[in-house]
Amino acid sequence: MRVIHDIHGGIHPPERKALSRPGKLQPLGLPPRLVLPLSQHLGGPARPVVNVGESVQGGQVLAEASGVMSVPVHAPTSGTVRAIERRPIAHASGLEDICIELETDGQDQWVPFEGIPHWRDCEPAVLAEQVRNAGVAGMGGAGFPTAVKLTPGQQRPIELLLINGTECEPYITADDTLMQLYADRLIEGTSILAHMLDADSILIGIEDNKPEAIACVRAAANQIDAPIEVASFPTKYPSGGEKQVIEILTGMQVPSGGIPADIGIVCLNPGTAVAVQQAVIEGKPLTHRIVTLTGEALSQPCNTLACLGTPIGHLLQAVGLAPERQQRVIHGGPMMGFAVSNLDAPVTKITNCLLAPTESELPLPEEPQPCIRCGHCAEACPASLLPQQLYWYARAKDQEQLAAHRLFDCIECGACAYVCPSHIPLVQYYRAAKGQIRDSEQERKRSDNSRGRFEAREQRLEEEAAAREAKRAARKAAAQQQAESDGVDPVQAAIERAKAKKAQQDAAP
């Protein structure tokens, strides 16, 4: 039995997971148009390889990866490319980005795929390429290109592959549903990942509020030979943070500023593992994902398997959105999700939940009151920070103290703001302060660069002047040497020459 470690802090907000009835998928129909952003992952945007008006088939590459930190985008069904232009996307700041609009034709014709069924005989690098070509990026929220995680390099041997099925955010049941329905594929995907990483041990961690998922995954793990351990641990938010789940299950901490591979761990979301299974076994690219549609403003909350690119509004209408006067639609969960500003924004590879709460369900924040330094935030912080101190320093824009109090170790989980009796939007202060520090870092780099360039120019000019001087001195020395060897005074000789020249000029006319 694995020792379960406790993490500092954490909170127990109402879970509300039953609302979306985990374990079932509700088909909601194909939308007439799909909008596929070129950046659904962390890193460089994909490069479009289709033209407006072109007919495409399901699974066809619409945009190719633009580098190592990039993944391609595929058509989720057959249809016609109608536009490649800036569209609103689901983004915390309500930004637009380049998207490919695909008019679906309802035929759902697909290009043939080629999988690698005998993956055990295959080099990890080849499998990683297959995963990258399938467009797989982390489906837990960050969208980190999975192939990059799977090639950690020789200097970092991986001891543990950890599948993070915690799903600690209230309301969200997408991973829960996936683990219940696709347990076999999850186990196969996990085995493939372990093979690629040459990991010594394999662990799937699931919070104990998902007994069905735990049972399904355990049963599937028992079907195969490979030693895959399924561990459950007590429910607490934010146990599902990558750093937190690693500490809970291993007792180790990821070094500040480092990544799990630094301590021999690779941590992946179960959705990502299933996507890897599909990519390797069938060669099928990532074009769909499970999305939780929940909140009391919806008449039929559920989980659905949605085409990437499906407009958020299409899904919410299909499950009976009855909007209030000031409706919130939250992308992600209530603790870390962001409010969507446009329902035309599409579902992407990182969209695990769309939450449409009523105001009585999740009341709007109260007016902030002065901090009374009660310390509840420090009690709740999973990173053992002192949020109240960070708040003061953020307000004072004291970057030195913010660094000393380790602002950048904040994972923005929102536990501090949740418990704050003064309802101070603490996370917002930290985000703003991080942004300011990054800005001034950039500014410092820029001015360092300018200074460097200026100093280089000064040095170059100095060197040129010195070289000229050296040349002149060398000429002078040479002339002097010659004079000494010839016995002629060079000054006298020059005067003689000038005199001769003048005499010549005078004589000439």
Add this chain to the structure above:
Amino acid sequence: MSLLRVTSPHTAGRQNVYSVMRDVLLATVPGILVMTWFFGPGTLINLVLGGSVALAAEYGVVALRGRNPKTAIADLSVLVTSTLLCIALPPYAPWWLIVIGVLTAVLLGKQVFGGLGYNPFNPAMVGYVVLLISFPIQMSSWALPRDLTATPGLGEALQRVFLPSSIDAMTGATPLDLLRQNTGLLFDDLMMSRPELVGWGGLGWVEVNLAFLLGGLWLLYRKVFTWHAPLAMLAALGLCALMGFDGGSSDSGGSALFHLFSGASMFAAFFIITDPVSSAVSNRGRLIFGALIGVLVYLIRTLGNYPDAVAFAVLILNFCAPFIDHYTQPTVYGTRKTNP
């Protein structure tokens, strides 16, 4: 459809400043009732008079500062300040003593620094110390408990507060005073020598302390504060008393039980040093903060010139709180030296 854009988290717990302050006020009720039982309606008069002055002062100053006075009043924080101060003031103290104390606490202790959350010192203790230094006679005449004298009725009490005459026979030394003034008696003999010294901490005082302990435990249960500062203070005070007890000679500093259950010990541990604004912030910091207050309380009680010591000890540690904070930052995730 217009969508509302707000940042995460989109949900919050139920506690707010009002509920915290309300809980603190409710937790003082048992202590106030026991005090009223033993010493008569004096404390109640203090509370009503002080509370009215405090509300008026807070309202006026916040309005002058151009803020919304209604929200400042509504968080109840000023009532907590005045309540804590008025519990500490002698019952039947003249009305002007209450007014000066409360005004000092609210204006000099709190509002000059910017109001709630910005005061470096515990406002109630600022008011208390100013009174103690300025009006030592009025401040050191505490009412005698019932059984030694008849507790006054409301009319008589009001007369004593608003038409103060000279110090009368109904006030006397507190058990802590008696201990400090003791020169020749062994501790056990001293405790037998006077009717007001029955029990561990003096007639009435043990019950008062138990009542505040009860209120404090309820606040702990309600998670208004953590156990660190109160436990550290009581443990340090008890430990010091044990070490200074010397078996109970006439020089004895008094037994541990005497120190824990006499004077303002429990009241201070759960209601004064737990003021979050002016204390250290981390749990480790609050352990140190509380322990040092416990030590200082013992030292001032036994070696100092004042009968009780809580106010001075708290103010001195308020000074030290930022310093303690500097050295007690918790080890942040991912920064510890070794992984297991």
